[in-house]
Structure formats: C-alpha cells, structure tokens
Amino acid sequence: MTSSSPSHLQLSFNSSTRKKSSPVDVVFGNDDFLSEILSHLPAKTVLELKLISKKWLSIISHPSFAIRHSYLNPHTISGFLLNVSYHFKKPSSYRFVSIDGKSVVHVSPDFLLFDPDKPGSTYVSQSCNGLLLCSRRTRYSAERTKPTQYYVFNPTTRQFVVLTPPSGDGIRSNRLQLVFDPSKSPHYKVLCIHYFKSLLEIHVYSSETRIWKLSLKQETFDSLCVNLNNGVSWNGAIHWISPTGKGFCFLLDEQRLQSMPSPPLPESWEANSFRYFGESGGKLHFIGLLTREQKPDTIVMDANVSPELSDDKLTGSSSSNIGSQYVVVYAMEKGCSKWFVKYHLDVNAIVMAYPEIISDQDPTVSPCFVIGSIFVSSFIDENNEEGALLVINMPGEIISYSFKHRRFKNLFSFHPYKHYSCHALRFTETLSLV
Amino acid sequence: MSSSTDSPTLTTETTQLSPQPDTETAKPTKKITLKSSDNQIFEVEESVAMEFATVKSFFEDSPSTDTVPLPNVTAKPLSQVIEFCKEQIKFKANPDEAQKKKYNAEFVTEKSDKDLVDMIPVANYLEIKDLLDVLNQAVADRIENKSVEYVRSFFGIDNDFTAEEEAALRREHAWAYEGVDED
Numbered sequence: 001m002t003s004s005s006p007s008h009l010q011l012s013f014n015s016s017t018r019k020k021s022s023p024v025d026v027v028f029g030n031d032d033f034l035s036e037i038l039s040h041l042p043a044k045t046v047l048e049l050k051l052i053s054k055k056w057l058s059i060i061s062h063p064s065f066a067i068r069h070s071y072l073n074p075h076t077i078s079g080f081l082l083n084v085s086y087h088f089k090k091p092s093s094y095r096f097v098s099i100d101g102k103s104v105v106h107v108s109p110d111f112l113l114f115d116p117d118k119p120g121s122t123y124v125s126q127s128c129n130g131l132l133l134c135s136r137r138t139r140y141s142a143e144r145t146k147p148t149q150y151y152v153f154n155p156t157t158r159q160f161v162v163l164t165p166p167s168g169d170g171i172r173s174n175r176l177q178l179v180f181d182p183s184k185s186p187h188y189k190v191l192c193i194h195y196f197k198s199l200l201e202i203h204v205y206s207s208e209t210r211i212w213k214l215s216l217k218q219e220t221f222d223s224l225c226v227n228l229n230n231g232v233s234w235n236g237a238i239h240w241i242s243p244t245g246k247g248f249c250f251l252l253d254e255q256r257l258q259s260m261p262s263p264p265l266p267e268s269w270e271a272n273s274f275r276y277f278g279e280s281g282g283k284l285h286f287i288g289l290l291t292r293e294q295k296p297d298t299i300v301m302d303a304n305v306s307p308e309l310s311d312d313k314l315t316g317s318s319s320s321n322i323g324s325q326y327v328v329v330y331a332m333e334k335g336c337s338k339w340f341v342k343y344h345l346d347v348n349a350i351v352m353a354y355p356e357i358i359s360d361q362d363p364t365v366s367p368c369f370v371i372g373s374i375f376v377s378s379f380i381d382e383n384n385e386e387g388a389l390l391v392i393n394m395p396g397e398i399i400s401y402s403f404k405h406r407r408f409k410n411l412f413s414f415h416p417y418k419h420y421s422c423h424a425l426r427f428t429e430t431l432s433l434v
Numbered sequence: 435m436s437s438s439t440d441s442p443t444l445t446t447e448t449t450q451l452s453p454q455p456d457t458e459t460a461k462p463t464k465k466i467t468l469k470s471s472d473n474q475i476f477e478v479e480e481s482v483a484m485e486f487a488t489v490k491s492f493f494e495d496s497p498s499t500d501t502v503p504l505p506n507v508t509a510k511p512l513s514q515v516i517e518f519c520k521e522q523i524k525f526k527a528n529p530d531e532a533q534k535k536k537y538n539a540e541f542v543t544e545k546s547d548k549d550l551v552d553m554i555p556v557a558n559y560l561e562i563k564d565l566l567d568v569l570n571q572a573v574a575d576r577i578e579n580k581s582v583e584y585v586r587s588f589f590g591i592d593n594d595f596t597a598e599e600e601a602a603l604r605r606e607h608a609w610a611y612e613g614v615d616e617d
Binding site: 030040 | 554555558566570571573574575577578579582585586589591592593594595600603604
C-alpha cells in the first residue's frame, strides 16, 4: 500500500514578492499557511468555507488538501448512521444520531439518491472512516437479471464512484468489503470475496489504480466455518470470525490467508451468545454474553455497575434468566496475538435502568427481536469525552453505555414502534476522495 | 478577547513594543542576539534560540556569528514567540503534559486575532512545529461554526463570487450546509 504522509509545511516566505508586506498579508497571500489552518477544522466547516472567496474555493477543492485534511483527521467519529427497519409496519429509513444522542437528524430521503442515473433504493452495507459502501438492487422482475450496482460514496462531499466487481466464474455468492484508513493511505481498497463450496477467490480493487486484481485463489477452503459477512479491517488484514470464536484473516499486502487466535471463551460457550465483532481505536473487539458461571476469573464482581445499585438489588433480580449475564468485551491490541477481557457490564445494571427489558413479554414479538436478551449494535473504544461506548438495541430504543462514566444514555427512540431491527454504522465526516 | 474589534482591519503597523527586558544578565548562560526586521535587538538564552530550527542551522553554518538577522520577522510577534519558547524549555526540563496544555491554551486565549495570525509566518520561518500547530488550531477554533460573513471579515476578504456562483455553490453542498445541525 502506498503510504502518503504529506510532509509538513516547509517553506520560507519570499519577501521579494511583496513590498512591505505585513505578516497578515503573508499568511493570507500564502495558500500553504491558509491550507494548514483549514486542515485543523472539521470537514463540514471546511466545506462551508468554500463560499468565502474564489481563492478559498480553489484551495479547499484541491485534491492535495483533501488528502492532507483526512490524514490529519483520520478517525473522528461524529455519530451513527442508523439503518432502521420496522418489520413492514413502516418503510425502513436512515437516521443520523450524534455520539452523545443530543442531535438526531432524519436523513433526507434523497441522501442516498446521489446517482441520478439510477433511481431506486440504496442500501448502505458498510461504513469505513467516512466512506460508505452502498449497493442498489434492481427491484422489478423485468430487470432482475441485472447485476447489483455497487458504490463507494462519501456522504460529506457527496462524491461517489460506481464499482463493477468481477463476476467470478459461475460463482454466485460474493461479498464486498471496503478497506480505508486515511492515516495510512489516501487510497481505499475494496475486496470482492467469491466463495462456492471449497473454492474461495478474493479480488482486490484499489482506488489508486482503479482496477480489480485477483489476489487469492484457494480451492480447499471451508466456507461453512465462518461468516464471510462480518469482515473487519484491522492491522493491514481483513478478519472474519465465527460466532464460536474461530477466525481467520486475509493479509492484504502478502495476499494470503492466516488463522487468527480465538478469544478465551468458556468451554460451555454457545454460538448464540455471540453479539458483536468489530474494530475501534486500533483494537479488535469480540463481544459476547456470558453467564455468571461462565464469567472469567479476571472479572471483578460489579466493577462496572453504577454506584447506586447495591449488591442486594443486583442479586435480587438475578433470578430472571437475563439478569445472570455479563456483556463481555474481549479486545486484541495491535502487534499482539492474544485476546484479553477489556470491559464487562453486568446485565443487571441494564435491567435496573430499563426494567421493561424483562417485564415486557409481548407474545406478538417479531421473531427477529427476542425480548429478554441484549443486542449489541456497536462498540467504540476510547472515544474522548465518553470513554468506551457500548451501543445496545433495547425494545423501542437504542441506548449507549459509557464504561468511563458508568452511565446509560438514550440515543434514539423508535416510538411508537417497539420492534425494529437496526444496523448502527459509525459515521465520520471526511473530505477523502473516492 | 479583542477579536471582533481589531480583526477586520489587519494592517501593517509599526510596532511600538520595546524589546524583551533582559532580566537574567546575572546568569552565566550563553546569550544569542536576534535582530528583527525592524532593527530591534533580542538577547535570548542559547537554549531558547536553539528551539528555532532556522537559528540553530544558521549557527551550525557560521558558528562565529554573534547576531542573527531575521529579515522576515518583526519585533512584536518575535517577542511573543520567544515568550512561548521560554515556557516550552521549562516543560522540556520538567515534563507535565497537563500544565503544558494549560499554558498553551492560555497563551493563545489572551492573544488578539491579529497577534495569532502574525505569529504564524514567524513560527513557520523559525520552524517551531509545536507552536505552529498550536497557532493553526487556535485560529481554526476562532472561525469554527462562524458564518461565512464573519470569516470574511475576520480575514478581511472580499466576496468575489457573483450571486449566481454563490447560489450554485450552496446548492452543490446543500447537505453539508443544512444536513447535520437541523431537526
């Protein structure tokens, strides 16, 4: 991967170009000084400042500015893009929720109508440091044979490119995976993973060359052992893990597969206790629900429970099935080949704060949403103000839990709907080029 | 903060500021003389002067010089830059990130818009990267979430777009302008 770390401002000003110039004129007669100041502003503000003057417009529009700006602001998560579906009671929609839950924006329906040539509904499958991987399926039967249209879309600048993944020799199943980290390279990659029976093919697209290349072909692959949907890009490789904790990764530079260590799950671990697999703050995370008996010794009882919750109250409510569980966050650091328990949350704390999670046993519940369990939608490690944040889907609302402040916060209410499914994509504003 | 009053009229001025009084002459540390473009003389300790990469390399090239001329730097921003670097030396000797952050924040807060802006080319010329970052962030903070009109007046810039061009630009980025703060 080409590493582009634009060099720091290195110029001395040329006093001969201006007679008796004041430093102010020097600063604002000099594009490089101005461009450095603008690099310290959020992407959205920078876009607004295009209106200042023609000169500012030209500085901000220049590709080298976009590259420098994304390099300096690589992973600023401003909130979540929620893809909500109400199980046929209401059309599914996208919402933007700020990370503190204070601002909720109904993303306008034309948010995803960025390609005027192709009307239809667009689905966002992945969000990666500000770029979205989108797909659009043709709905009508007459056009059913048309392949799915894929896009890489920057919602901040509203730029997009159309991707045409290789078709694969008669292989129908394919998965696309976006890989982008502006702190490493201004270019992104897209993986197209074909698999069928024991055959696995990985094609890689680079935004630098704009071409697809067959990167890996393996004929002895066991596609049943992992879920190829939940690929996670971390540490120069794409990682896949099964709910049982078995995983492997694809090393992008070396173009080969490698096994990855399993989290130290208890022997009695069951696949349906798996909740989340993702990356944040340079670490890989595996989140599951553990029962009191499965709890690793490293977990100190009640360490993460709000102070107002006494031990008595906690043990009192643990008679219910849900209350005897822990949400456990396993993490793996870069350069490490071992998982460790980084955070845990006693589910009783959730039950105390949100009693409806057990009291509300509605028999007409959609099969997609099982009342009495905890669903983890996202996890952000080391977010500045809130510390580590766990995003949990609850009946009728989405909440976040801050491990730092030991506090729950309502992020979004689906009122009057109780049953929904929601996919929370991390949202970053970026000027990155597509 | 005197920002709104003096910013729109950023003009060249003859600085009336006298050079830093040299209070530490009693110390036997080596002093280096810097001469600003407006012929002000600054005597600074060698350790402070070596914070300026430009001055450092000047001395490496011609070690026998006793006065370093800084033809692009006027006295007022130079005195402020020296003040900043003196403090940074102390933090180098006794690292305290929290105190350093606090000092840096106070250093920029008490400066006028013009002073901040004036220091940028000086910090750049003298190659003081830490200060340059602090200044760029400070100026950025002062224009963040401000209207286009405010930013124009902050920098004394005239709008050179026609009404049509401006309207077209606003349309192009309607989502960025109106999207995330509403609702």
